[in-house]
Each structure stands twice: as structure tokens, then as C-alpha cells.
Amino acid sequence: MADIGTLNRTAAGFDAVADRVASGPRGRRPRRALSPRNIMLYGTLFVAALYYLLPLYVMVVTSLKGMPEIRMGNIFSPPMEITFEPWVKAWAEACTGLNCDGLSRGFWNSVRILVPSVVVSIAVASVSGYSLANWRFKGSELFFSILIIGAFIPYQVMIYPVVIVLRELGVYGTLTGLVIVHTIFGMPILTLLFRNYFASLPVELFKAARIDGAGFWSIYFRIMLPMALPIFVVAMILQVTGIWNDFLFGVVFTRPDTYPMTVQLNNIVNSVQGVKEYNVNMAATLLTGAVPLIVYFVSGRLFVRGIAAGAVKG
């Protein structure tokens, strides 16, 4: 495959020379679309794409079938008659323990957790990143290093001390407590993101504002914040998907009636009592995955940038 590719290119080079001699049309001859190399290349990519798409397809198809059809056929066949009943049931009727009001409860719990957590964690981290980039003080880099190393420590190591701290503050098991937890554990990556972004802005801007008499907060609100909008969007994508997908903190830091969607979903699907309704389960799974998926498909390149910024520099 590789050799053919090289040969093609060499051949194209000869052609170009020949063309120039004949002073005919310039430029490389367009490569054939159906060369063996291309068939191999796109074939492999296509098969891989099928593998990645398959579970999503199975989810959608299963959630649109009725239970009798699921028991009869195979999971890959498209539904013979489409029914939206499983979706309704997953949203409004599925049971966890004694509550039978479906995933809607978990959805709204997750929204209630998500909005303040995203706002608070980004606000705190952006200010920290700004002061690390522009207003260094003695020891600031040391604290930052501890923060970054802390990002690699398994949550299980720190989770009980956090429980104690929250209990002492009187917010264990409440929404405030969970917001604090998300702010704490989102901090390393977000602070890094903002610090790197603010450090990459031209320092002359900062100096000019200083000469004009602006202080810490006025530079932040009037100059840095308006310039950092793209990175705020990246941070939001990171936090919205991260917090929505969280399971561990939801289990540890909330009570059953305030469980976020992921926890409730797991309880619905993996509950041992009752007949397994696979179509309802898949509809519920899709509903839970819908929010991050929508964020992903809408944000596109920014999502990639977000995880790359988080990952490569981490």
C-alpha cells in the first residue's frame, strides 16, 4: 500500500515534467479515486466507523421496539413498528426503589446540580488562572504545582476528607455541598486552561491597563474577560459534559431523592426486581447520554480543542 503510494507520487512527478516540456496544462495529474490505496484506506476507516456507530444504532433501534419484538428478533434489526412508548415510560414512569416518576426527576436534579456547579467552578478557576498568569506572588507557583499533581491523585483518596470537611461546614448531602465538590475537583484542569490562556495574551495589554490605573478586578472584568470568551466556551463544554457524566460524586454526596441522572439511570437499569424492559432501559440510557451528545455535536471543533487543551498540556 505504501509503496504504491510512493510510486503514484513519483509517477505524478514525471508527468509534471513531461507537461512542462510540452507546455501543456500545469500541475499534478489528479490521482485516481479508486486506487487500491484509497480502497484500503477508506475501507478500514469505514469499518472502524461502523464499530463506533454500532452501539448508538443499537440503542436507538432497541428503544423504538416493543418488548415482544425484542424477544423475537436480533438487536441489530430495525424496528418493524416504531413505538415511542418506551421513551415515555423511561421519562415519566420507570421505577427506582419506591419512586415511580421516571428519569425526569434525575434529569431535573442533574440540571439543578449542573448550572450552579458550572458557573461557580468556572468563575473560581478563571480568577485563579488570571492571578496565576498576571499577578504572581511568592508561592503561587508552588500551590499551582500541588493543584496539578492533585489532579492525578485518585478521587478515592481524597473523598473521605472532603466528606468530613463538608459535614463540618454543614453542607454534606446538600446541593451546595455537591457544587463545592465539583468546584474542587474541576479546579486543576480549569485553572490550567485559564492560566495558559491568560499567559498567552500579549502582556502589553496588561501593562497598558496598569498604567491607566486599572486594578486587579477592573483588568479582569474589562480586559481579560471579554478577550477570554472562546476559552470560557471551552471550559463550559468541559464542565457541562464532565459534571453531567459524573457518577461517583453523585453517589457519595447526594441523597436518594436528589440523585443525579447517571445514578438514577444505573439504579433503573441494574435494579434486580421486576421484569427487565430492555427498550425502556435503552431509551433511558439515550436520554441520559443526550445532553453531552448534543453539546458534542453542536460544539464540534471546540470540544476537541477543549479536551486537547486539557489533555496535552496536562
Added chain:
Amino acid sequence: MVKQAAAGRPNHLFRNLNSKIASIPMILVATVIFLGGTIWTVFYSFTNSRLLPRLSFVGIEQYERLWASSRWIISIQNLAIYGILSLIFSLVIGFMLAALMDQKIRFENTFRTIFLYPFALSFIVTGLVWQWVLNPEFGVQSVVRSLGWTSFSFDPLYNPQIVIYGILIAALWQGTGLVMCLMLAGLRGIDEDIWKAARVDGIPMWRTYLFVVIPMMRPVFVTTLVIIASGIVKVYDLVVAQTSGGPGNASEVPAKYVYDYMFQAQNLGQGFAASTMMLLTVAIIIIPWAYLEFGGRKRG
């Protein structure tokens, strides 16, 4: 005059005061939670705390009990198998996909979107989908059997011997897209001239990848390795959703052991000891990396 003298020398502590005030949350998180919390957990792992943490030291008894527990041994074995295989496979698959994507193909955005979308999904969703796809009654196994191969058997989630590979399949589906993206960024960072030089020298493409490009991408590989590795140690939700540790306790992992002992079995001491072992595992991965990454730079 007096005022001027008083304000003459700014107090060291109050310089940059706003910045310090703004950094209080960060300082508190770094010192109290990350540093303090870790030390606290390690410290209390030497006590026999049960329902509540208390200070009665028992030396390394918790660790002896931990390593005598068959459930912990299984957890560690699973983590080792899962960890090594998922490192190898996600690096290899991720790199190969990235190399294919780097051939100036059409529809690159479409392919990238497809490969990366599972990464947006939570481990809970991933686990539940694959639980369904791998369901022996309705899933892959029954489909292959209905095609005529009636003795075909593939039920990883119900077979204690291979359950960890069922989890591995789901984890690879979720995570390789990220590796592909990181690798692609690395490949795009390689100078075009390198490729031209290799082409002029007539080196076949696969050899260029193997002996020129991959060594040049060392930093990307190391970072990716660290990211995958620290994710592996944390694996918890996926197992909970896909198998709940079953069948029996064949797919237990350390993170689940810690959670169960801390919050369900009310045996805090065991939980602390197990989480300290997790910390140690991470330290073994991170310290050499940090040394190479940051220690080396100072020397150079």
C-alpha cells in the same frame, strides 16, 4: 510626614493583596483538600476506624488484611490485565486511526466526529450500552448463532474468566477516540519536510512511521500514556454499570473496593488502606514521568 513614613515601605504580606485574596480558593483546595486530604487518608489507614474515623493505631494490620483478602487480589489482577491491555490497545488503535486520518482524506471531520463521540458519553451510559450489546440472550452471541453458527459462544459479562475483557471492549470503544485525537495533533506537529526527506530517500511509509515519526512523537506518547494510565486507576463507573463487579466478584476493581468499604461496609480503615494502595500505584506511574518531564528540563 508621619503618614509618608508609615506608608514608606509596603508590607510584604499586603503586596498584591487582591491577587492573594482571589487565590484563596485555589490555595485552600491545593493545601487542605489535595495535600491535607491525602496525608489524612494515609495517616488514618494505620488505624482501625470502622463507622467513624478514630485514632487507635494498629500498625499495618489493615494492609495485611487487605492483601489477605481474595477480593482485593482479584481487584488488583483485574486492574493489571485491564490496565496493560487497555494501554497497548488504545495506543495502537489510536495511533493507527490517527495515521489513517492523516492521509489527507476526505470527510475527515465526519470520521473524527464518529470516532470521538463515545468520549462525550459517560461511563455509565457506555457500560449499559455494552451490557446490552454483549447480552448473550439477545446480543452479539444470539445474532451470530441465528446466522447459523450455533455453537458460537461469546458472553464475556456472564463468564468470570473473561469478564474483564468485556469491560475492556467497552472502555476501548469509549476512550480510543481521545487517543486518536491526541495522536493526530502530534502527527500534525511533524514537519512536512521530514516526510519529504523520507520520500526522497525512498523509505517506505510504514518504516518512516516506525523509525522516524514515532520517535519524534515521544512527548505526545508520554503524555497520552500518563492520561490513559491515570484514567485506568480511577476506573469505577464503567464496572458498576456494566457488571456491578460480577459475576460473583470476578470483575471487581480497586476503586470499587474502596467505595464499598468506605460507604457500604462501614469499614473505613480498609477503605483508607486500599485507597492508599491506589495512591501508591499512581505515584509509581507519575513520579518517573514527572522526573523525566520536569527534572530533565532543569538539567538541560
